[in-house]
Amino acid sequence: MSIKLRELIRSIRAAKTAAEERAVIARECALIRTAFKEDDNQFRHRNVAKLLFIHMMGYPTHFGQMECLKLIASSKFAEKRVGYLGLTQLLDENTDVLMLVTNSVKHDMNHENQYVNGLALCALGNIGSNEMCRALAREVENMMASPNPYLRKKAALCAMRIVRKVDEIEDKFNGKIGNLLEDRHHGVLLAGCSLLTTLLEVNPSYIKEFRRHIPSLVRALRNMVTSGYSSAAEYDIAGITDPFLQAKILRLLRIFGERNVDASDEMNDILAQVATNTEGTKNTGNSILYECVLTIMSIEAESGLRVLGINILGRFLQSRDNNIRYVALATLQRVVNVDQQVMQRHRNTIIDCLKDADISIRKRALDVTYSLIDETNIKSMTKELLNYLLVAETDFKEELCSKLCMAVDKFSPNRQWQIDTLIKIMCLGGSYVKEEQREKFCRVVAATPELHAYTVTKLYANMRESLSQEALVHVGVWCLGEFGDLLVSGNAVGPDDQPISVSSGDVLDLLYDVVRKPPSAEKAAATHCLVAAALIKLVTRCPSEAEKIKKLLRRFDASLHVDLQQRSCEFLELLHSEWDPHRAGILDRMPVPEKEIGGADSRDRPAPVGGAPTGGKDLLDLNDLLDGPAAPSATSNVVSTPAYPASGGGGDLLDLLDGGPPTAPAPTMGGDGLLDMLGVPPAPAASQDAPPMVAFEKNGLKITFFPRKDADGSTTVLAKFANNLNVPMTNFVFEAAVPKYITLTMQPATGQVLPPQTDLVTQTMRCVNSTHGEKGLLMKLRIGYVCNGTPVQEMGQIGGFPLGY
Amino acid sequence: MINFILLISRQGKTRLKKWFVPCPERDQFRTIKEVSSLILNRSPKVCNFLEWRDYKLCYKRYASLFFIACIEQNDNELLALEMVHHFVECLDRYFGNVCELDLIFNFHKAYYILDEILISGELQESSKRAVLHHISEQDAMMQENEQAKRKG
Numbered sequence: 001m002s003i004k005l006r007e008l009i010r011s012i013r014a015a016k017t018a019a020e021e022r023a024v025i026a027r028e029c030a031l032i033r034t035a036f037k038e039d040d041n042q043f044r045h046r047n048v049a050k051l052l053f054i055h056m057m058g059y060p061t062h063f064g065q066m067e068c069l070k071l072i073a074s075s076k077f078a079e080k081r082v083g084y085l086g087l088t089q090l091l092d093e094n095t096d097v098l099m100l101v102t103n104s105v106k107h108d109m110n111h112e113n114q115y116v117n118g119l120a121l122c123a124l125g126n127i128g129s130n131e132m133c134r135a136l137a138r139e140v141e142n143m144m145a146s147p148n149p150y151l152r153k154k155a156a157l158c159a160m161r162i163v164r165k166v167d168e169i170e171d172k173f174n175g176k177i178g179n180l181l182e183d184r185h186h187g188v189l190l191a192g193c194s195l196l197t198t199l200l201e202v203n204p205s206y207i208k209e210f211r212r213h214i215p216s217l218v219r220a221l222r223n224m225v226t227s228g229y230s231s232a233a234e235y236d237i238a239g240i241t242d243p244f245l246q247a248k249i250l251r252l253l254r255i256f257g258e259r260n261v262d263a264s265d266e267m268n269d270i271l272a273q274v275a276t277n278t279e280g281t282k283n284t285g286n287s288i289l290y291e292c293v294l295t296i297m298s299i300e301a302e303s304g305l306r307v308l309g310i311n312i313l314g315r316f317l318q319s320r321d322n323n324i325r326y327v328a329l330a331t332l333q334r335v336v337n338v339d340q341q342v343m344q345r346h347r348n349t350i351i352d353c354l355k356d357a358d359i360s361i362r363k364r365a366l367d368v369t370y371s372l373i374d375e376t377n378i379k380s381m382t383k384e385l386l387n388y389l390l391v392a393e394t395d396f397k398e399e400l401c402s403k404l405c406m407a408v409d410k411f412s413p414n415r416q417w418q419i420d421t422l423i424k425i426m427c428l429g430g431s432y433v434k435e436e437q438r439e440k441f442c443r444v445v446a447a448t449p450e451l452h453a454y455t456v457t458k459l460y461a462n463m464r465e466s467l468s469q470e471a472l473v474h475v476g477v478w479c480l481g482e483f484g485d486l487l488v489s490g491n492a493v494g495p496d497d498q499p500i501s502v503s504s505g506d507v508l509d510l511l512y513d514v515v516r517k518p519p520s521a522e523k524a525a526a527t528h529c530l531v532a533a534a535l536i537k538l539v540t541r542c543p544s545e546a547e548k549i550k551k552l553l554r555r556f557d558a559s560l561h562v563d564l565q566q567r568s569c570e571f572l573e574l575l576h577s578e579w580d581p582h583r584a585g586i587l588d589r590m591p592v593p594e595k596e597i598g599g600a601d602s603r604d605r606p607a608p609v610g611g612a613p614t615g616g617k618d619l620l621d622l623n624d625l626l627d628g629p630a631a632p633s634a635t636s637n638v639v640s641t642p643a644y645p646a647s648g649g650g651g652d653l654l655d656l657l658d659g660g661p662p663t664a665p666a667p668t669m670g671g672d673g674l675l676d677m678l679g680v681p682p683a684p685a686a687s688q689d690a691p692p693m694v695a696f697e698k699n700g701l702k703i704t705f706f707p708r709k710d711a712d713g714s715t716t717v718l719a720k721f722a723n724n725l726n727v728p729m730t731n732f733v734f735e736a737a738v739p740k741y742i743t744l745t746m747q748p749a750t751g752q753v754l755p756p757q758t759d760l761v762t763q764t765m766r767c768v769n770s771t772h773g774e775k776g777l778l779m780k781l782r783i784g785y786v787c788n789g790t791p792v793q794e795m796g797q798i799g800g801f802p803l804g805y
Numbered sequence: 806m807i808n809f810i811l812l813i814s815r816q817g818k819t820r821l822k823k824w825f826v827p828c829p830e831r832d833q834f835r836t837i838k839e840v841s842s843l844i845l846n847r848s849p850k851v852c853n854f855l856e857w858r859d860y861k862l863c864y865k866r867y868a869s870l871f872f873i874a875c876i877e878q879n880d881n882e883l884l885a886l887e888m889v890h891h892f893v894e895c896l897d898r899y900f901g902n903v904c905e906l907d908l909i910f911n912f913h914k915a916y917y918i919l920d921e922i923l924i925s926g927e928l929q930e931s932s933k934r935a936v937l938h939h940i941s942e943q944d945a946m947m948q949e950n951e952q953a954k955r956k957g
Contacts, residue, residue, distance in 0.1 A: 005913075006910060009909060009910055013909075049913055052912075052913065053912060056819055056820075056821070056822065056912065057819070058819070058834055076950050077943075077946045077947060077949075077950055078946075078947045078950045078951070081917070081943070081947070082913070085913060085916055085917070088823075089916075092824070092827040092828065092829075093827045094827050094829075113946075115939075115942065115943050115946060118939075121924075122920050122924055125924040125925045126825060126920075126924060126925055127827075150939065153929050153930065154924060154929060157924040157925055157927055157929055158924070158925075160925060160927065161924075161925045186930075186931055186932060187929055187930045187931065187932070187935065190927075190928055190929065190930075190931060191927070191929055194927040194928075234932045234934055234935075235931055235932055237887070237891070242931050242932075243884070243887060244884070244887070244888070244891075244928050244931040245931060247881060247884050251881075283883055283886060283887065284887055286883055287881060287883030287884045287886070287887055290881060290883050290884075291881055291884070294881075322850070322851060322852035322853075323852045323853055323854065323882070323883065323886075325852070326852045326854055326882075327882060327883060330882075357848075357850070357851070358850075358851040358852055359851070360851065360852055360854055360855060360856065361851075361852060363856070
């Protein structure tokens, strides 16, 4: 015996626990399923109704789909009604079963009873699939001309769906739209406007054709706005006649008036009338005013009308109602391009909204604020936004930081202010400041030599206060490395213009603190890498601390982080005495990258000034080294790969290394690019059937080159590796790098293990010298191997190849 | 256009849900959970609009029920609130001082009323009188059916 819907609902609500409820529902579902199987006609619609309730609670009810179809096919209205409800709830346009309904729906659309027609139209309008729409378009078109407004309006909305869903037949209904717009019945007018709006959104080329309806729309709107309208009472909401239709017409007028002066003229009066006569006390009135303002701002309105619109916006902004303020901010966002002065007038109100308790309003205010920033108000706006940064939620912080940095870069009046503000942002923004912004900051600093001392002092002071902000620490460490000498030179001036004295020891202590307690535990390795780079640079700038630096670097040479270990090993290698003559050059200041820095830069000076000694471009310009490794050359510029992969020789260097043997450990030259190392000293190894040359000899490893000049002008070098020890050398890796004007291709070595007292392993290299012997062939070598369990890294270089190679 | 309408009780139970865009059941329930938790946790003093994914949620609390409408980015939020209110007023006139219990036991009637107000996310009738007239006519037809069944 099937229970009534009411009983089921009562028993479900009476269930005290979730388990009990599940039991009730399971029992009922079983009964319903049995009833369906037995094809019970009498209670089918009641069972489907119960199923719908169960469905709304979240339980699976797919077995009811076919029953809905059966109900729809029934002749009784009550059953049809439930059937259609089930259809729209349990199925959607992507369900395959839907196709089976098409015939029933078609049949119902031709039914004599308007409500049956209505049910069918509703179903089509809500979940009609592409195929169904195509099949039933003809019926819908006919119904749009029906004498019954009830059917006309529903058919019009079905047509709207068809236009949205099916591409080819969008113009099918164009003929009928005109009639709809002239209709007196509000429901039909509403539907007609919706249909037209959708059509014009789908295909804007029709706008011209339909502009001729503007007068009738204006007339309809005027009727509603002036008092004495006949059916005012029926459509009255809060004193306004049919706000929905008014809003729809306003929206349609917006589409017509956009970018068209004539159309905008036609609607000028009515817009003014709506704007002035509509009461703004309740939400209803405000929704109309909102729509009106949006329209005024989008069309080619005359100035009087625009002023009217802006005044309304201003009123909205001052309103105490949260909804209205939110809507005002949203509109401001849209019209920000139109009228800048207006925006500036309301600047203070907008900034106050930043501090509002409501998160939606805060978010909107933030968006508007970004668009408001320009050269004149950058300083005050930045102050406000920095205040906001302090209290912003985490998901806002990142966006706020990046937008603020962009604005600062674009509009800052001078360098010093720019650097100051960026430092402030980093102090407050911590880890939310993105990598690009940090790098940009470094770039800016590098390009402003007169502010080097100032910047480094300021950063030092800030870091002394707190080491918790990651961006600040990273950038500070880099600056300390680059400009540490300016800091300890004794000329440093503190924030209050008092000379402060910072000793090298202080700087080292600070770096030590950073190492001990990095701002972010997970990314400690990245921080340590930067510290390592800074430390090695400080060797030349603060020579008294060389021992301490060495000790600190040694901490990392066994680090599990490959990048860090490699760096520290290479840097420690650099501290060996044989590098003394070259060290200063290697660790010199980073050259200014060519890339434009923007904003203040382009205003202050025509081109970025390279404050640092040059030559960084040609990373491997080793002409000076041609005379042999012993020649000191203070300006030899195997300089740092600049911080950004975009510029300079860094890319070249990496390319060359990648040309090396595939077994080479990938020289991960700093994921964050602030690497300051030369990497591999290239060893010249061009020869041409020349006598064999000893390229490298140390610690029992001897490498001999057998160069040979080929017919096509390229050079092939055979390298032989001899192991003179009594222990094997394993994991042997040989890399070479050459200057820019040479192309090097290396074959893999014949082996990676050098057995003791042998010289069996060889490797072949091919070089093409693009200067055809004008500049000699040079090569820098890097050798790595494991001997007696300890990894060894060696560097060497070889020049002195015969000329012409 | 309105993408979906939800009626949620203060405890998070769904009293009515209607989607005007295709959305698989699983996603529907996920959305309901997400949206209800967002809205039920809002303070009563804040505005009635919330930005969610690519849409805007306009909601209003009537007694113990939250009426939520999800609209497109370029739609008029204040108007959406008005449409919701229009729906509530129709329900109120039909049931006479409607309360949540009415909607629980007569959810199918609430759906029928909604079908007279919105099709495919757009408003079809702005006159409450007309809506109620049509609903009562259809109710009468159901009664005739019942009588005919009992007789025959």
